Structure formats: C-alpha cells, structure tokens
C-alpha cells in the first residue's frame with residue numbers, strides 16, 4: 001500500500017503529463033492562428049489585385065487599417081480632460097472590429113478546445129496531488145520549496161481557469177504560456193526540490209502560515225498572468241507600429257489576438273489584483289514576523305525582496321497613469337516585476353542567507 | 362501649480378493630478394524653463410523644480426530607484442539584522458569590506474543614500490497630496506457637471522424611446538431617483554427645453570487614494586517615532602534563574618534615541634522550565650524541533666506572581682513590553698574547586714548551539730581563587746557519538762548521552778583591563794593551554810555527575826548532574842549510564858521589546874489596504890440621462906457615461922440604468938454607435 005505522499009507524487013507526474021499534452025495543443029492552436037492570419041492577408045491581397053472589393057472585404061481592410069492606427073490613436077488620445085473616457089470609447093470601437101478587438105476574426109480551434117480540456121484535467125490531478133500532500137503532512141501543503149512550488153503552480157492554473165470563466169475577453173491564447181510555465185516549475189520542483197513530509201518547525205506553526213503564504217502564492221498567480229499579458233502586449237504593439245508604418249508584417253498569430261490597448265487594460269486589471277494581494281502579503285508577513293522574531297520589519301533578505309517587488313509594481317501602477325509611460329514602458333515594468341517575483345522564489349529562497357530558511361533543502 | 366481640467370467651469374471637478382498624469386491636459390509645447398520661455402527668476406526656478414519633484418515621472422523614477430537601492434542590503438550582510446555576518450565578511454574579504462563599509466553597504470537601510478531616496482520620495486508625496494486633498498474637499502462640495510450638449514460621443518451612449526404616457530419631467534425625476542439609489546450625487550439641468558439629470562459617483566476613489574498615500578507617510582512617521590522611544594534588549598536566562606527588567610540586567614540593550622531608562626517597569630521574570638520537544642517518530646525528521654515552550658513567572662511589587670508562557674510565535678506581552686523566545690540551548694552546571702576543595706566557581710554556563718543537534722560551545726572563566734586565572738573552552742554534546750575520524754559529534758538534540766569536553770587555559774583572562782569582553786569567547790593569546798590540542802594532555806571529558814582533577818594539581822572540575830535525584834559525583838569515566846533527560850539545565854534567550862507606536866503602524870497599514878482597495882476598485886464615473894427632442898419632434902431618452910480613471914464596467918452600468926428606467930433596448934436599436942465620430 002503506497003503512502004499518501006507516494007500517491008501524491010504519482011498524481012503530480014500524471015498532472016505533468018497532461019499539462020504537456022495541453023501545452024502541445026495550445027501551441028498547435030497558436031500555429032493555426034498564424035495560418036489564419038496569413039490566409040486573411042492573402043485574401044486581402046487577392047481582393048486588392050482584383051481591384052474589386054466586395055463589401056465584406058472592404059470592411060476587413062478598414063479593420064486592418066484601423067488596427068494599424070490604433071497606436072497613433074492611443075497616443076493622440078488623452079488630450080483634454082477625458083483621457084480615460086476616450087480610452088474606453090476607443091476600446092468599444094475596436095470591439096466592433098471583432099469581439100476581442102483582434103484584427104482577424106478567429107474562433108476556437110479544436111486544438112484550443114483540447115488544450116483547455118486537458119488543462120482542466122491536469123488541474124484536477126494537480127489539485128489531487130496537492131490535497132494528498134496536505135493530508136500526508138497533516139497540515140497545509142505549503143511549508144517548503146517543494147510544497148510552495150506544488151501549491152503555487154496549482155494556483156497559477158486556478159487563476160488562469162477562473163479568469164477564463166469571468167473575463168469578458170477570451171484569454172485562452174495564454175494557455176501555452178500558463179501550461180508551459182507550470183510544467184517547467186513542476187519539473188524543477190519534483191526533480192530538485194522534493195523533500196519527504198516532515199513536521200513544521202516551531203517558527204512555522206502559526207495561523208499566518210495558512211494566510212500569509214497562501215495569499216502570497218495567489219498573488220504570484222495573478223502576477224504570472226499579468227506578465228504573460230504584458231509580453232503579448234509588447235509583441236502586439238510592435239506589430240501594430242510595423243503595420244502603421246506600412247512595413248511588411250509577418251502574418252503571425254498576433255493578428256488574431258486583442259489589440260495592444262485591450263491587452264494592456266487586461267494586464268492592468270490582473271496586476272492590480274495581484275498588487276493588492278501582495279500588499280496584504282507584506283502586511284501579514286510583518287504581523288507574523290513580529291510574533292515570531294520580535295520585530296515586524298527587520299530588512300531580512302526575504303523582506304527586502306518582498307518590498308522590492310511591491311515597489312516595482314507600485315511603479316507599474318504609476319507608470320500606467322503617467323503620460324509617456326503608459327503602454328510599452330509600463331509593460332516592461334510588469335515584466336521586471338514578475339522577474340523579481342521569480343527571483344525571490346528561486347534565488348533568494350535557495351542562495352540568500354536570512355531568517356526565512358524554509359526551503360527545506 | 363497644476364492646471365485644472367476644462368470641465369471645472371461646468372461645475373464638475375476632476376481629481377487634481379500632477380501635470381504629467383494621463384488624465385491631465387497636455388501641456389503646451391515648450392512648457393518649463395525652455396528656450397521659448399522668458400527668463401525665469403529665482404522663484405520661477407523654484408516653482409519649476411518643485412513641479413518636477415512632484416510630477417508622476419519623478420515619483421516613478423524615485424520608486425524604481427528605491428527598489429534598486431534596496432537590493433545591496435540583501436547581497437551583503439547587514440549590521441542591523443546579521444552583525445555576525447558582517448564580522449565574518451570583514452574576515453573573509455579584508456580588502457573589499459572596508460571599501461563597502463565606506464559606502465555604508467553594511468547599513469544600507471539607514472545609509473545616507475537610501476534615506477535620501479525615500480525622503481525625496483516622501484517630499485514628493487507630500488507635495489502631491491496636499492494640493493490634491495485641498496482640491497478634493499472642494500470637489501466633494503461641487504455640483505455634478507452640466508450635461509453635455511451632445512451625449513452621442515460619450516461612453517456607452519444609448520437611447521430608449523420615452524415610454525408611452527410618461528412625460529419628460531417624470532422620466533427625469535425617475536432617473537434621478539434611480540441614480541440617487543445608486544449612490545450618485547445628482548443635479549438637474551435644463552438646456553433648450555431638454556431636461557436632464559447629471560450624476561457623479563465614486564468620490565471614494567480619490568478619498569481612498571489620498572488615504573492610501575497619507576497613511577504611507579503615517580507609517581514612516583510612526584516607525585521613526587517608535588524607533589526613537591522604544592528599546593530592544595536581549596537576556597539569557599537559565600532554568601531556575603530570573604531577571605529584573607532594569608537596564609543593568611540586560612545582556613545587550615539598544616535604546617531608541619529618546620528612550621528614558623527610568624520608564625522601564627521593574628518586573629521580575631523567572632524561567633521555571635524550558636520544554637523542548639523533538640520529533641521521535643518520523644524517520645525523515647528525527648530530532649527536528651517540534652515545540653519550544655518557556656514557562657515563566659512574572660512578579661512585580663504590586664501583586665502576586667503570575668505564571669505565563671512564551672513560545673515561538675506566541676510572545677508574552679506584559680508591563681508594556683513584549684517578551685519573545687528567540688533561542689534556547691543547554692547550560693551545563695560546572696563547579697571548580699581549588700586544591701583544598703574550596704569552591705571557586707559554581708554556575709550553569711549557557712553554551713551556544715552550533716548545529717541542529719545542539720553541539721554547543723561555551724566558555725568558563727575562573728578569575729579568582731586559584732593561583733592564576735583559569736579559562737576553559739568547552740564543547741557540549743547532548744547525545745555524543747564518535748565520528749570515523751575520532752572527532753565527537755552530537756547526533757540528537759535531546760539529552761540521551763550528554764558529554765562535556767573542556768580545554769583548559771591558564772594565564773591572563775584579559776577581563777581586568779576594563780575593556781568589555783564577551784562571556785561567550787575566550788582570547789587564548791597570553792594564556793598557556795593545559796589540555797587538548799598540542800599539549801599532549803587529553804581534553805577533560807565529563808558526563809553529568811562526574812568530576813576530575815585539573816592538570817598539575819590545580820584543583821578539580823565537576824560537571825554537576827542537575828537531575829532531582831542525582832547521586833553524588835564520581836570520578837570521570839566511572840558514571841553508569843542512566844536517564845540523563847533532566848541532567849543538564851536549559852537556557853532561554855529572550856528578546857524584550859518595547860515599541861510604543863507599533864499599534865499605529867498597524868492602524869496605518871489597515872488604512873493603506875482600505876485606501877488601496879477603494880482607490881483601485883471604486884469606479885469614479887459620471888452619468889447623464891437626458892430627454893432629447895429629435896428633429897421630427899419625437900422625444901427619446903438619452904443615456905451616456907464618462908469614466909474618470911480606470912472603469913471597465915462603465916458601459917454596462919449605462920445600459921443597465923437605461924434598461925431599468927425604460928426597459929431593454931429594442932432589437933433594432935443599436936446600443937453601440939459604431940459610426941461615432943472619432944475624437
């Protein structure tokens with residue numbers, strides 16, 4: 001009879017296998033998007049060559065060109081006291097292009113459906129693994145690096161799936177990133193971080209372990225999505241500026257994705273949720289530190305990096321509200337922000353000396 | 362200082378924002394002391410500098426600078442959190458350490474440059490929030506803005522036919538009621554015979570933002586004041602001993618600049634017992650600590666003794682101080698006698714743990730009573746084992762097979778010269794080593810309840826067995842193995858703190874969170890409902906909104922209001938005017 005923890009590990013491996021299938025399906029979908037974009041462009045060229053533009057095609061030209069000018073429009077807007085109002089007005093105009101503000105309409109390919117279904121299945125296995133680990137340990141399953149990674153990746157997938165359900169925009173295209181990231185992190189965790197179930201050291205025996213660490217991990221889930229959206233935003237805005245300057249543009253999957261302004265708004269909304277959770281993490285951590293170490297703030301290495309992450313994202317929020325910083329620059333800050341999050345989780349946990357020596361390694 | 366939005370003249374007032382905020386009007390080209398400007402006087406330059414400092418751009422740059430400035434403190438040990446690490450760093454890197462030190466790299470968070478960054482940030486913050494707060498107070502009293510002449514270009518614009526039998530006045534009154542229920546501030550307007558209601562809500566967004574930023578200032582001040590008036594002290598107490606909360610009784614004491622030592626409440630804290638529980642079942646974690654509990658008694662002049670306990674994560678809060686259990690270890694009870702058998706040293710000496718299995722190091726200093734001063738450096742192994750190399754190690758943190766080894770030194774202890782020396786270290790320079798090392802004499806090795814001769818007839822040393830029913834001491838090597846669980850006393854190292862503003866930091870932290878939530882999630886929006894007359898004389902209800910800041914739900918809110926007031930839009934009615942003129 002295998003122990004609960006052994007079943008948990010088995011379940012993790014199964015989840016990883018299914019994540020891998022999901023990842024492949026999502027990648028195929030991205031490739032198909034590229035093909036769809038190329039096809040749309042070819043049709044367009046044909047129509048041009050024939051010099052006779054059916055009404056539908058004419059509209060598509062308009063849409064394409066409109067997408068091209070999105071950026072210019074974005075920078076022109078914001079004049080007068082109505083910047084944000086115009087922003088949403090603009091968004092609604094694009095939404096009339098396709099539901100998502102994309103310049104090429106693209107439904108849901110079978111690959112995409114498979115990807116989502118496999119992600120849900122992997123998530124179930126992953127959840128099982130995490131719960132079993134918790135039962136095996138008789139406590140919350142987030143008390144060492146292996147468990148942080150196990151729960152953290154579960155939450156990344158959970159946040160992704162929840163966002164798929166609640167968001168007005170179809171964000172399934174982020175599946176490649178999410179499943180890829182989760183797969184890599186789980187792989188590293190099972191190979192390098194695995195430790196068998198051990199009891200909690202006294203410093204971790206606290207209700208704050210449940211709250212502080214859980215909220216921190218959830219926050220990371222949101223930051224991961226914000227990172228992905230910001231990366232796509234940067235790629236999209238580069239493509240838009242190429243289209244605007246009428247340069248030849250490689251027909252990529254980007255044409256089927258929302259325009260950069262929509263992506264930016266989405267990224268912002270995801271980030272502020274992450275930011276609030278992180279603010280709470282920082283405060284809950286301070287309260288816990290006061291009880292465990294006798295001071296609420298002592299610039300311990302982990303505290304320093306929690307602070308750095310917080311400040312970087314505060315910078316991001318300001319950048320979003322600052323003329324000349326909105327758009328790509330703020331996207332870079334979101335990317336830097338997530339890099340500091342990953343750095344904090346890996347390098348700081350493993351190599352920096354400090355009171356937070358809970359990697360279990 | 363910052364130009365206000367154009368909508369002011371219509372009554373509605375936007376939140377005041379720095380000039381380079383995306384919602385602020387674009388400045389005319391050549392703003393600032395550029396070429397096109399007439400010469401700026403001193404005051405002009407000051408104003409220009411102040412405007413730069415309080416701009417959004419500066420806030421971003423200072424925030425990023427703060428993040429970068431915080432990094433070195435995590436790479437290099439800090440005096441505040443890891444003083445031993447700093448000492449070690451100086452030993453390991455004798456060349457670079459002084460250079461780093463000259464840049465205050467070991468005191469990053471109190472350094473001039475780190476302070477400069479955050480102080481500038483906070484000056485910028487003050488410069489930002491004061492005018493905004495003033496402005497916000499006025500805005501909260503201002504009327505919602507005049508209804509725009511054409512609503513068609515605004516967000517979520519939608520129309521509904523005026524329901525049969527409802528006149529314009531009733532419709533507007535009904536809309537006003539609905540908006541009020543939705544916590545809008547409302548104002549009736551009438552332009553060219555078209556009655557309308559203008560509404561605004563979400564002032565809490567700006568309030569939250571101001572509360573958030575102000576509370577951050579609050580934290581900074583509270584932390585500063587707390588540091589000035591509080592103190593932090595450390596004290597090691599062995600089981601059965603006690604400590605009185607007075608300045609002299611602390612092993613180390615760090616008062617704030619304004620701390621008044623006479624404000625210490627002189628209560629007595631006795632350590633009755635320190636319970637340590639270690640894992641015994643889980644083979645993967647044998648010996649891992651499960652629980653430490655210090656059972657203490659608190660006594661003061663006024664009342665009866667009170668029992669309490671201190672655990673990791675559960676400090677004892679008493680007499681305005683917080684008592685934390687930050688460490689523990691063993692305190693072997695050692696007695697030294699002179700050749701005549703007179704006791705010259707008798708104490709439980711706290712040994713500092715060196716590893717997870719509590720191999721511990723301690724120092725015994727016998728300054729008086731013998732011909733020459735005597736020092737001993739000891740190793741204590743709670744559960745002794747012999748490694749392949751012949752060296753000793755502890756294999757379990759509890760007392761299964763406790764062994765104490767001592768290396769004896771004779772000579773000047775260096776404690777009479779007046780320079781303070783640590784009780785945990787012995788400087789053997791200027792002393793002769795008598796046992797261990799290269800002396801050719803074996804180190805002294807004792808189990809609890811054993812005693813042995815010091816070399817050269819200098820007297821005896823005994824490792825006292827503190828078990829309640831311990832037999833009399835026997836010569837080294839002759840004690841029979843028995844249950845040693847209570848043979849050696851433990852010590853607890855307590856941190857005792859007083860921070861008068863800690864509670865304020867918490868209050869401000871809660872305000873920060875509340876302010877943040879409302880400023881990020883409360884939408885500030887305007888909404889208009891107008892009874893418009895079409896060219897053909899028919900009358901329709903027009904609805905539109907305007908977001909002030911991030912507001913993804915605006916369009917939905919407009920159509921929800923329209924639906925509620927006049928029923929859902931007819932199928933043919935376009936809710937989104939795709940042919941809206943571009944701005």
Ligand code: HEM
Nearest residue numbers: 314317321379415416417420482485486489569570573880
């Ligand atoms: C002490 C460092 C600062 C931190 C940590 C900080 C943090 C934040 C955060 C988290 C927000 C978003 C939440 C909200 O809207 O309330 C924000 C918004 C804002 N901050 Fe700061 N801030 C700082 C300093 C400043 C300074 C110096 C200024 C003035 C130049 C400023 C001006 C603003 C403005 C105008 C907004 C509203 C942005 C919007 O319209 O969305 N902040 N700040």
